Amino acid sequence: MTDKDFNNCVDAYSDGVYRFIVKNLGHEADAQDIVQTAFEKLWVNRAKVENEKAKSYLFTIAYHQMIDHIRKDKRNNTTDNFEEVKISIHQEGNGELKQILLKAINELNPTQRSLVLLKDYEGYSYQEIGEIMDLSESQVKVYLHRARLLLKEKLVHLEKMRA
Amino acid sequence: MLYIDNELSTEQKTAVENFIEANPNYQKEFELLKQTVFAPEPFEFEDKILLYRLEEMEASLTTTFKQSLCRNEGKVIEGYFNTKLIRSIAAVAAIVILIIGYNLIPTTGKQNNQTELTKNVLLPINNTEHNIGVSSNQDQKLVVQNKIHKIAQNSTKPTSTLPSIATEKTDITPQVGMIQSITNSTGRLANYENEIHTAPIVNNSVAITSLKEKITSNEASVVSEAKEEFENINTDNPDRTIYIANMEIDGDKLRGFTRRIGALIKRNKTEKEK
Numbered sequence: 001m002t003d004k005d006f007n008n009c010v011d012a013y014s015d016g017v018y019r020f021i022v023k024n025l026g027h028e029a030d031a032q033d034i035v036q037t038a039f040e041k042l043w044v045n046r047a048k049v050e051n052e053k054a055k056s057y058l059f060t061i062a063y064h065q066m067i068d069h070i071r072k073d074k075r076n077n078t079t080d081n082f083e084e085v086k087i088s089i090h091q092e093g094n095g096e097l098k099q100i101l102l103k104a105i106n107e108l109n110p111t112q113r114s115l116v117l118l119k120d121y122e123g124y125s126y127q128e129i130g131e132i133m134d135l136s137e138s139q140v141k142v143y144l145h146r147a148r149l150l151l152k153e154k155l156v157h158l159e160k161m162r163a
Numbered sequence: 164m165l166y167i168d169n170e171l172s173t174e175q176k177t178a179v180e181n182f183i184e185a186n187p188n189y190q191k192e193f194e195l196l197k198q199t200v201f202a203p204e205p206f207e208f209e210d211k212i213l214l215y216r217l218e219e220m221e222a223s224l225t226t227t228f229k230q231s232l233c234r235n236e237g238k239v240i241e242g243y244f245n246t247k248l249i250r251s252i253a254a255v256a257a258i259v260i261l262i263i264g265y266n267l268i269p270t271t272g273k274q275n276n277q278t279e280l281t282k283n284v285l286l287p288i289n290n291t292e293h294n295i296g297v298s299s300n301q302d303q304k305l306v307v308q309n310k311i312h313k314i315a316q317n318s319t320k321p322t323s324t325l326p327s328i329a330t331e332k333t334d335i336t337p338q339v340g341m342i343q344s345i346t347n348s349t350g351r352l353a354n355y356e357n358e359i360h361t362a363p364i365v366n367n368s369v370a371i372t373s374l375k376e377k378i379t380s381n382e383a384s385v386v387s388e389a390k391e392e393f394e395n396i397n398t399d400n401p402d403r404t405i406y407i408a409n410m411e412i413d414g415d416k417l418r419g420f421t422r423r424i425g426a427l428i429k430r431n432k433t434e435k436e437k
Contacts, residue, residue: 003216010214010215032208035208043216117201120202120203125170152192152199155198
């Protein structure tokens with residue numbers, strides 16, 4: 001990857017990586033830090049990374065950084081208001097269904113949430129998601145299937161409550 | 164579920180859709196699962212500038228674009244008149260203007276002094292050799308009077324001229340004594356003449372010659388004193404003082420100034436040659 005390719009990667013993928021991390025963490029400043037770290041690592045390893053695999057490389061780095069961040073947060077017991085922060089951020093979305101969905105996805109575990117986001121927002125295949133998250137293709141299929149069913153149940157439950 | 168995750172081909176998708184149409188019991192569940200998919204929403208990372216590598220960006224810019232960002236500056240033309248030369252010329256011009264301006268100021272008192280000074284210069288001191296007697300004494304008196312007049316002028320000058328006045332005074336004290344001696348000698352001459360006229364002519368020829376010898380010796384002493392006086396007057400060091408119109412300039416200072424200007428112009432020339 002050349003220097004110019006790197007700058008093109010910034011243009012093409014920084015928004016997507018940032019969205020993926022923000023939707024997972026629900027904290028903009030932490031998400032910015034993780035995105036910067038991911039691009040820093042890409043810059044350091046630009047000679048090894050092919051241009052075609054830059055996107056998945058960035059998402060992989062960002063995902064692992066995010067997992068590390070969540071583990072650190074759990075250790076420091078600073079995740080008391082984690083859910084509240086997420087909700088406050090994601091309530092900006094338009095439409096009632098969207099708000100319900102955002103509330104539902106916050107109740108998923110980080111792996112399931114990441115699977116849904118990578119699939120829906122980025123359109124990755126099971127194989128690509130498996131590469132990013134260090135999972136097999138079948139694991140991705142199963143975990144994603146479970147995540148969809150959970151979301152569906154949440155939607156049904158909320159609709160019943162409204163009715 | 165593969166249909167929801169968009170992992171099916173178009174044919175497989177149509178097959179699933181046909182199955183759902185054929186079985187309306189699954190319609191509701193199928194619709195709920197479709198709703199679990201998040202529609203992509205625009206999201207922007209605002210601090211992209213922190214991620215860019217600017218060196219590469221700068222390299223990718225075209226030269227014409229870079230030039231368009233630069234300020235248009237006129238070309239510097241190196242001419243004969245560089246700043247140093249202009250400064251030196253300006254300094255010389257300022258001095259010339261000052262001199263001219265000083266000359267234009269009406270100074271009547273100074274002009275009178277100047278005329279008196281010229282008179283002093285034109286003193287007929289050599290006449291003492293030819294006009295022996297009273298005339299030579301008158302000249303010496305004139306010279307002394309001029310000297311006194313000059314001292315009087317100097318007394319009106321600032322305190323910086325005091326040392327010269329002091330020296331003038333020391334010069335004048337022997338001259339006053341000299342006047343007295345001259346008057347005495349003229350008195351003696353008159354006495355000798357009376358003696359000559361009154362003494363009998365025949366018997367006193369030897370006495371006359373001795374008297375004449377006495378007179379000549381007196382004259383010689385007067386002439387020698389006058390010469391000494393002439394030398395005293397010229398101890399004014401004319402090399403040091405330069406007169407331009409009615410202005411008196413210290414020669415040493417002017418010479419130093421002109422030397423500096425010359426050195427400055429020379430340096431300019433050598434730098435330019437380099």
